[in-house]
């Protein structure tokens with residue numbers, strides 16, 4: 022039986038976020054508010070993202086999912102109109118602390134966008150790109166890392182004989198896996214995925230979903246999706262946002278089969294009345 026449809030009180034939210042033991046937290050978000058000029062996009066959000074799990078953010082268009090995702094690797098720094106309050110802690114360190122190197126943060130916390138965005142260069146050079154920005158690697162070692170990244174992104178078998186062809190000749194699904202390989206090559210701890218399969222056909226979508234499930238053995242994944250089946254299939258935890266607030270957060274099985282609030286159930290089942 023569902024609770025009355027009121028926003029959770031701060032006390033209940035606190036209980037939700039405490040479910041994830043402190044030693045298992047990758048990100049800790051505390052009272053995060055983000056505004057674009059006078060438009061508040063996220064309002065006093067607190068939650069913990071567990072390490073080596075897939076956490077999905079769901080909610081209606083404009084509820085703040087992408088705004089939250091972009092906060093995890095400080096992409097909002099590029100927009101002067103954005104104001105932020107609250108804390109974002111990655112593995113025990115506040116990411117806005119003066120000693121944090123933003124380029125290193127973005128290496129540790131990679132991002133994959135909705136539309137595949139390979140660079141107009143060869144498949145090989147796409148994956149080598151981030152590596153070249155790091156300490157110079159001997160070519161043999163670099164080739165090994167590139168093979169490992171393409172294998173990890175489930176693309177190696179399809180491209181191993183055409184590494185020096187243009188990445189733009191790949192299909193959309195292959196391009197998205199190439200972008201994931203490029204992200205993996207610099208050995209991130211977290212990969213943020215903003216609707217990574219929404220521009221892809223069903224077969225490519227299933228490949229990306231399988232990839233996400235496999236990657237969590239050594240990575241933390243945070244997924245924004247409008248596809249409820251996808252959130253249910255791949256995520257371990259699901260957070261439901263509405264109008265910039267965290268409405269419900271918990272184990273995906275529970276959120277999908279026994280949500281606490283009617284508004285969560287209505288959103289998941291597509292009920293609008």
Ligand SMILES: Nc1ncnc2c1ncn2[C@@H]1O[C@H](COP(=O)(O)OP(=O)(O)OP(=O)(O)O)[C@@H](O)[C@H]1O
Nearest residue numbers: 057060061062080081082083084085086087088089
């Ligand atoms: N650069 C921006 N400048 C001004 N307002 C913005 C900007 N980006 C987002 N917003 C506003 O902030 C709110 C949250 O947007 P956000 O993109 O985070 O939502 P979302 O849940 O990811 O939406 P969607 O599912 O449609 O991608 C919306 O009202 C949006 O119009």
